[in-house]
Amino acid sequence: MKKLLLSGIMALLAGTSVSVAAYAADGPEKFPVQLVDGDKKTDSEWTLLKKDEVKKPWNICVLFPHLKDSYWVAADYGIADEIHRTGTAMTLYEAGGYTNLSTQLSQLDNCIAQKFDGIILGAISADGVGPLVKKATDAGIPVIDFVNGVNEPSVSGHALVSFYDLAYTTGKYLVDQAKGKKQVVGFFPGPQGAGWSDDAVRGFNDAIKGSSVELAVTRRGDTGLNTQLDLINNALQTYDNINWLVGVDIAAQAAAVAVRNANMQGKINVAAFDIIPPVYDDIAAGATKASPTDFTVLQGRLAVDMILRLLEGQKLAAKRAGPKPEMVTSDNYKDFTKTDMFAPAGYQVEFSIEATKK
Numbered sequence: 001m002k003k004l005l006l007s008g009i010m011a012l013l014a015g016t017s018v019s020v021a022a023y024a025a026d027g028p029e030k031f032p033v034q035l036v037d038g039d040k041k042t043d044s045e046w047t048l049l050k051k052d053e054v055k056k057p058w059n060i061c062v063l064f065p066h067l068k069d070s071y072w073v074a075a076d077y078g079i080a081d082e083i084h085r086t087g088t089a090m091t092l093y094e095a096g097g098y099t100n101l102s103t104q105l106s107q108l109d110n111c112i113a114q115k116f117d118g119i120i121l122g123a124i125s126a127d128g129v130g131p132l133v134k135k136a137t138d139a140g141i142p143v144i145d146f147v148n149g150v151n152e153p154s155v156s157g158h159a160l161v162s163f164y165d166l167a168y169t170t171g172k173y174l175v176d177q178a179k180g181k182k183q184v185v186g187f188f189p190g191p192q193g194a195g196w197s198d199d200a201v202r203g204f205n206d207a208i209k210g211s212s213v214e215l216a217v218t219r220r221g222d223t224g225l226n227t228q229l230d231l232i233n234n235a236l237q238t239y240d241n242i243n244w245l246v247g248v249d250i251a252a253q254a255a256a257v258a259v260r261n262a263n264m265q266g267k268i269n270v271a272a273f274d275i276i277p278p279v280y281d282d283i284a285a286g287a288t289k290a291s292p293t294d295f296t297v298l299q300g301r302l303a304v305d306m307i308l309r310l311l312e313g314q315k316l317a318a319k320r321a322g323p324k325p326e327m328v329t330s331d332n333y334k335d336f337t338k339t340d341m342f343a344p345a346g347y348q349v350e351f352s353i354e355a356t357k358k
């Protein structure tokens with residue numbers, strides 16, 4: 001597998017794109033999914049297109065909020081690996097963080113102006129991207145909502161796992177662990193206004209409602225590690241009765257560090273509502289209790305498959321689909337295929353891939 005080295009790192013810092021040679025992907029041909037129609041969820045299986053089923057060298061624009069953590073690196077791997085496998089092309093742009101909506105809107109507008117064949121959009125704001133999503137679909141460019149959520153009705157499809165469901169699963173896990181005893185939580189769900197984060201807040205609160213688990217504080221902020229560590233340390237200094245720290249992947253990673261630095265192991269527990277390699281490692285080491293996985297890499301494969309099916313004139317099995325989430329704990333963490341969740345060790349972000357299909 002050919003990967004970017006220094007050129008990829010420099011491109012990440014500069015926000016530019018680089019080209020890489022194609023390689024043969026070795027991901028799964030199919031995987032379990034949930035097809036979503038309103039409140040109805042149906043368990044199914046998604047079979048990816050074979051390379052010879054993709055007739056043209058389609059060129060896809062991919063937009064991410066940032067590439068500051070391993071979650072979005074895994075998302076890049078899933079998308080890039082599927083692009084390579086199908087012989088198609090992509091260019092990836094990242095906005096630098098959840099405070100940079102204007103940057104993402106400019107990037108999205110540029111993708112429309114450059115007449116990419118399709119767009120995969122990890123939206124910074126579920127509502128803020130709406131007008132440009134409609135502009136794209138009105139221009140005949142399909143847009144797949146990837147991971148974060150887009151509210152614009154004209155969006156062509158959703159390749160994602162509900163963060164409401166993920167956080168609800170974590171909340172129910174805490175309720176079960178509490179066994180009726182009072183548990184006090186510091187909750188760190190990510191940035192205000194990001195659709196996925198707002199969904200996680202609702203899901204977690206709904207799960208613990210009426211239980212012995214109560215929230216001491218909810219702190220919102222960008223998903224940078226230092227930002228989350230500051231939020232957690234400040235909360236621990238203010239609320240001395242917290243015995244659970246729960247949050248988005250980076251927050252859980254930061255929480256394990258904060259607990260260790262404060263020498264509070266055994267007194268404060270940590271849980272996440274989505275998983276990245278450091279959270280997985282913390283679960284294996286006993287520093288974090290559990291996290292559901294949304295199979296980030298498989299979501300990337302699914303997003304590419306959706307956009308290619310639409311470009312090939314096919315109908316989707318459902319407008320909204322995502323890998324079926326599962327809970328990762330210290331008892332079962334070895335049972336999961338890590339490259340369904342994470343990029344391989346040493347993987348370097350790919351920003352631009354040239355089509356190999358003629």
